[in-house]
Amino acid sequence: MFKHPNPLGNRKNSLSQGYDKKSSLDASITVSLSSPRMKCSPGAKNLLSIMSILPDGLSDAELLQSKLAIEDILACKAVLLGTSLAYTDNKSRLKCLAPIREYVKQFYPPPIALIQPLTVHYHALLTLHQTYYGTHQMGEIVNQAVLNLGNLHQVLQRTLHRENSCLADAIKCAISFSGCSRIGGHGATVLLDSIPALLPRPSNHQLEALFITEVFFSIFYRPISNPDILIDQGMLHFNHFNDLSLEAKFHLAVGHYHRALKNDPSTALRFFTKAFSLAESCGDGNRQIEALASMAKLAYHTGKYFVALTHARLAQRLGKLHANLYGEAQALWIEGMCCRDIGDYKDAISQLHRSKDALGLCGVAGGHSHHLTMVDEAQVHLLKSEYVEARSILSEIVRAISPQRDPNLYAHSMLNFAEIGVRVGDSKSDVLRHLDAAKMVFQATKDIQSLMACDTILADLHLRDGDLAAAKMLFRLCIRSMSGIYNECVSFCMERLADVTRWGSTQSIAPWAVVYLAHARKSQEKLAVNNAFLFLGDVFLSEADEETAHSLFVVALEGFTALDVHRSRAQCMTRLGDLANKRGDISDAMEFWKAARPLFERSLQGMEVTRIDSRLSRQFKELTIDKRAKADPVKDLSERMRVTSD
Known part of the structure; x- marks a missing residue:
């Protein structure tokens, strides 16, 4: 064609x-x-x-x-x-x-005139979100807001300009939108960046105080270059108007900055206490709940678990009184964390599940707080050496979020993956890959506490791989930096320093077992106390005091059994089996080893399972030879010589 x-x-x-x-x-x-x-x-x-x-x-x-x-x-x-x-x-x-x-x-x-009714509609929606914050009614409002997140951004973006005669309302709406998005687990909005250039002159002091407050609440999403200057500016704005509820909210936001990023618990407590006082004086129950939850979290991080529990339980009672489900959920979450670190794992899981249920009732299931609760649930499983369950929960979180949507939570998930990787023998490259992903976020947000937590995992990796000097240096640095600020991090480092079996020689490490026991007793951490007994048993065993070592292993085993910590129970059983074998109690030794084997399997300790199998195999051969000895003494002697050479 x-x-x-x-x-x-x-x-x-x-x-x-x-x-x-x-x-x-x-x-x-x-x-x-x-x-x-x-x-x-x-x-x-x-x-x-x-x-x-x-x-x-x-x-x-x-x-x-x-x-x-x-x-x-x-x-x-x-x-x-x-x-x-x-x-x-x-x-x-x-x-x-x-x-x-x-x-x-x-x-x-x-045209703007056509958009204006939508602006009014969305402003009303966000106002309802603030009004019914934390209640049953919040659920439907959150659902409607989530369905319109893209719309809200586009509409507000077109109203944030100097020519808008209702610019102040548009700015308030953008600030409310940021809070709604943040609480719902969608991060802070980039619209915050455009607000400073649009703030009215002369100053609208209340509007600027509102903006600064949201900036501090969004600090993990959008780092602040001049936080101390902003704090001073915020304080000055409150001299020009009277809004005690907003002033309480401002003090809460600044307190969180001092706790999480400045590592200054005393200043943080001062701001939280002031926030509670302001909220109490104006009768704002919701702000009182937030202040109590903030004080509880601060006490938790500094190892004052029973102070934290007191604040958290009072916050729960106020939450019920004011029908504030979100506040109640936050307090339950903190109580769950305290129970976890004290060693009450069953109560910890119960409180964390109750927290998630309350979050679901107020419409923020699947948001930041929900996933944060899941991280702590994974931590409970990690402490019990249930690494399969812990990894499963963390994987579920990572599938639901992203580094862009919730960078802080994503980074903490990566950090937990790295910690598990060290414990179960993952390759160095895999552990470092997770650590690097976490560090990238924490460096961007200047989160010193979390960066130090990364260093503790890196030190544990050095220790596992035999770089003892690097491990010891990092552990000691973390203890010096975090004492009185981040108890969980300090306990982690002391536990590793006190475990004499991981260092080859007990001469320079042995005193840490005593220090660790004193630390554990002070903070009343049940797992740490029993770990200390196990490590002290190893110290006495290295000094040939088998009787004292045996007593300490028995006490530790009872404690680990009550806590249902699989790997540590197996370690105690292995040591007790070795002592029984040394005394010639072969039957008892084999019973201990057989009981330890499935616990090592449960906690993914493949090398320990192999060692147990080797012990059992050797003793089985010995028993077989003993039976034959009665029938043929000469053959028995040659068999024993062969087994010994093996």
């Missing part, structure tokens, strides 16, 4: 293909916009213009509730559907495809 000559040849480059596709699509959209149905419905074109900036679309209820200046809006919706310029998704929300939105946004952008 004859073909017309093609000056470009038979090849079509990708650029011309892309251009042709776009041109064809634009032409199709132009035809749809020019259809008789669209020409007869000016409101449909206005609705399409608004839909071009709403990636999340709108439900029928929102179309009506937002009071858009469009007559017979549901009929306009039908026109858009009939011309294929819009569609309804599986949630019955009216939406436009991205290419159509981009085209309409370019050629028919919505």
Whole structure:
């Protein structure tokens, strides 16, 4: 067949293909916009213009509730559907495809007057979120806000400019939006970055104080370059107006900064105490709950577990009194962490599950707080050496979040993966990969405590791989830096320093077992106390005091059995079996070793399982030879010589 000559040849480059596709699509959209149905419905074109900036679309209820200046809006919706310029998704929300939105946004952008009713509607939604914060009613409000996160960003972005006569309201709305997004686990909004240049002059002191407060609450998502200057500015703003509830919220935000990033627990406590006093004086129960939960968390981190429990339980009672489920969930979470570190693992899991249930009731299941509770649940399993369960929970968290959406939580998950990796014998490269992912986030947010926690895991890796000098240096550095600030980190380091079996020689390490026991008794950590007994038993065993060592191993075994810590129980049983074997009690020795084997398997300790199998195999051969000895003494002697040489 004859073909017309093609000056470009038979090849079509990708650029011309892309251009042709776009041109064809634009032409199709132009035809749809020019259809008789669209020409007869000016409101449909206005609705399409608004839909071009709403990636999340709108439900029928929102179309009506937002009071858009469009007559017979549901009929306009039908026109858009009939011309294929819009569609309804599986949630019955009216939406436009991205290419159509981009085209309409370019050629028919919505004027501010058309957007304004949506701004008012979303501001009302965010106001409801603040009003019913933490209650049963919050659930539906959060669901509606989550369905409109993209819409909120787009609409607010178009209202944050100097020409907007309602700029102050737009800024308040953007601040509220950031809080809603943050609490729901979607991170802080980038809109915060544009606010400083738009703040009114002369100053609107209340608005600026509100903004600074949200900036400090968002510090793990958006680091602050000048925090101390901002704190001073915030304090000065409160001299110009009277809003004790907002002032309490400001003190809470600054307290969290001093606790988490400045490593200054005394200053943090001062701000939290002031926040509680302000909230109490104005009768703001919700702020009182937040202040108590903050004081409880501070006490927990500094190892004052029973002080933390007192604050947390009072916060729970106030939460019930004020029907504040979110506050109650936070207090339950802190109580769960305290129970975990004290060693009451059953209570810890119970309180953490109750916390997740309360979060679900107030509509923030799957958010930051929910996943943070899951991290601590994984930690309980980790402490019990249930590494399979711990990894499973952490994997579930990582699948649900991302480094962009919740960087801090993602980093802590990576840190926990690294800790488990050291304990179960993962390769050095795998452990370092998880550690590097965590460090990258903590360095960006200047989270010194968490960076130090990374160093403790790195030190444990050095110790496992035989770099004793590097391990000892890092452990001691962490203890000096975190004493009185981060008890969990200090306990971790002392535990490793006190475990004499990991260092080869007991001469320089042995005193740490005594120091660790004193530390554990002071903080009343049951697991740490029993670890100390085990390590002291190893010290006495190295000095040939088998009787004292035996007594300490028995006490430790009883403690680990009560706590249901599998790996540590197996370690005690192995030592008791070795002592029984040394005394010639072969039957007792084998019973201890057999009982230890499944516990080592449960805690993924493959090398220990192999050692147990070797012990059992050797003793089985000995028993077999003993039976034969009675029948043939000469053959028995040669068999014993062969086994000994093996």
